[in-house]
Amino acid sequence: MSELTQELKAKIIAQLNLExxxxxxxxxxTPLFGDGLGLDSIDALELIVMLDKSYGIKLSDPKEGRKVFETIQTMADFIEANRT
Known part of the structure; x- marks a missing residue:
């Protein structure tokens, strides 16, 4: 799983231009939104696109997105359970 989290961190940095x-x-x-990385709703859209392009995962329910995008670990767990 740590390989996936490392890959995910690199993709997040690239996708969101966190140079x-x-x-x-x-x-x-670390929380992705709020006091953590401080991402916003535009960043959330970018992450949704990244999940679709990189892992074949489509998010359509905003409530599901809130849970998925809590931390890098919650994203990795979700990807592991749902990747195509």
């Missing part, structure tokens, strides 16, 4: 961050800067359990 001032490295994979090592991101903790698996």
């Amino acid at each position: 001032d961050l490295t994979v090592a800067d991101l903790d698996d359990h």
Whole structure:
């Protein structure tokens, strides 16, 4: 699973143009929104596109998205359970 979290961190940094961050800067359990990375709704849309393109996962329910995008670890768990 740690390979997936490392891959996910790199994809998040690239997708969201977080050029001032490295994979090592991101903790698996840091909140992605709010006090953590401070991502916003536009970033959430970018993450939804990334899940679809990279892992074949389509999110349509906003409530599901809130749970999935809590942390990198929750994203990795969701991808592991739902990837095509």
